[in-house]
Every structure is written in C-alpha cells, then in structure tokens.
Amino acid sequence: GKHSGHATVRGNKGFDGGDWPLKPSDITPADVLKSVGYYTAIIGKWGLGNLGTTGWVRKHGFDYFYGISDQAQAHDYYPNYVMENENQIPLPLNQDASRIKCMSQPSTCNYSHDLFTNKAFELIESRAKNHPEQPFFLYLAWTLPHAGGWRGVVEDGEPVPSDGQFSDTIWPDVEQDHAAMISSYLDRDFGRLMALLLELEIDHNTLVWFAS
Known part of the structure; x- marks a missing residue:
C-alpha cells in the first residue's frame, strides 16, 4: 500500500480541462490482479485521468471500462454520453x-x-x-449518493427517478431525494448484487469489499 500523503492524486485538482491524471508508474489493484491472470473491469466513475492522458483507465490495468471518466461529469446523473472503453456511447434520451x-x-x-x-x-x-x-476483478464505482444536477443545472433536490417511500414525508426535496438515493437505489442494488452472486453460485469464492 501507499500512504495517501504520497499519492499522485490528492484531491480534485484539475488538469487540462479534466482530472489530475495518474502517472504511468502508478500501480493500481487492477495492474496487480491482471498480472496474475484476473480479468479486470471498472464500471461507474473513474476520475483519475481522461482519454488521451497518462491516467486513462485502460492504461492502468483495466481490460474493460464503462462509465464516466471525469469526476465533475459524474455529478450529472443524466449525462449526454457514457464511455465504453475508448468509445462514446450517446444517451439521446438525456438531451432535455x-x-x-x-x-x-x-x-x-x-x-x-x-x-x-x-x-x-x-x-x-x-x-x-x-x-x-x-477469476475476475470488478471495481463497481457507483456515484450515488453524491449531490448533482440535471443536465449540468443545479435544481432544488438531487437527481433520482423516484422518492419512493420518502415522497410523503415533510422533508425538503433534497432530503427526500438523498434518502431515496441511499435506500431505494444504492442499498437495493447492493442487495441485488449479493443475490446475483448467490444465484450464480460464486458467492463462496468471491470477496466483496464495500467502501464509501
């Protein structure tokens, strides 16, 4: 491991219109696991260097990437596009x-x-x-429940399709939205993930590490 005080990236400092990138010499868990035969993938937010920089995700041990490469863009839960490896996948439904x-x-x-x-x-x-x-290594970097906006515009509340069980509370919109993000989406889908491992009968030899 490495003490965070010696890490290349130590905050949200920008670089050339994007995030401060990892150096070519920086080693990620994906680098290590790929070297011993693992298939490696990241889905969600990267935030350690955009395409064309030394920090691009696929230069740091990942065989597959699907998500958002810039942490600032990840604040938009309805983006214009996501990246799949080096390709932009348009999301036309999110234009408005x-x-x-x-x-x-x-x-x-x-x-x-x-x-x-x-x-x-x-x-x-x-x-x-x-x-x-x-064996495979999946870094599932969900962005919930970070605050965000709709199409880059900060509105009252936080982006979530439904407030569900919290819609009838007297809380402000932002509190209803935040609670729904955690309970109705993040917690729900972590439970679904664990159930999928059980269904596929790989729960007994899969290490799951949840961090926030």
Whole structure:
C-alpha cells in the first residue's frame, strides 16, 4: 500500500480541462490482479485521468471500462454520453433531462446509476457463465449518493427517478431525494448484487469489499 500523503492524486485538482491524471508508474489493484491472470473491469466513475492522458483507465490495468471518466461529469446523473472503453456511447434520451421530466416519466431518461448497475450485472453473469476458469476483478464505482444536477443545472433536490417511500414525508426535496438515493437505489442494488452472486453460485469464492 501507499500512504495517501504520497499519492499522485490528492484531491480534485484539475488538469487540462479534466482530472489530475495518474502517472504511468502508478500501480493500481487492477495492474496487480491482471498480472496474475484476473480479468479486470471498472464500471461507474473513474476520475483519475481522461482519454488521451497518462491516467486513462485502460492504461492502468483495466481490460474493460464503462462509465464516466471525469469526476465533475459524474455529478450529472443524466449525462449526454457514457464511455465504453475508448468509445462514446450517446444517451439521446438525456438531451432535455429535467427534474419534472425524469421524475414524472423515469423511462424517458437514462439514469446513470441504473446503467452502471445493469452493465455490472451483465458482466458478472457473463464472466461466471462463459469464463468460469478465469477469476475476475470488478471495481463497481457507483456515484450515488453524491449531490448533482440535471443536465449540468443545479435544481432544488438531487437527481433520482423516484422518492419512493420518502415522497410523503415533510422533508425538503433534497432530503427526500438523498434518502431515496441511499435506500431505494444504492442499498437495493447492493442487495441485488449479493443475490446475483448467490444465484450464480460464486458467492463462496468471491470477496466483496464495500467502501464509501
């Protein structure tokens, strides 16, 4: 390990319009695990260097990337696009995303948390069924419950498709939204993840590390 005081990236300092990138010599867990035969993937937020920099995610041990490479862009839960490896995947439904549209008709928007979750489950199932002989490392970097806006505009509340059980409380919108992000989405999908490992019968030899 390395003390954070000696790390290359020690905050949200910017670099050339993006995040401060890792150096070529920086070693990630993916580098180490890939060197001993693991398939390595990251889904969600990277934030350690955009495409074209020394910190680009696929230069640091990851075979597969799906998500947002810039931490500032990750504050937008309805982005214009996500990255899949070196390719931009457009999300045209999000061009006019707003609180009114995305909460009244969630199916008309692409919520990034749902995209990340679905892609992660697809990957886990594919690796377990099609490549059972090769161990895999998945860094699932969900962005919930970080504050954010809709299409780069900060509105009252936080971006979430539904406040669910908290919609009838007397709390301000931002408190209802934050509680829903954690309970109705983050907690729910972590539970679904654990259930998937059990269903695929790989729970007994899979190490799950949850950090916040």
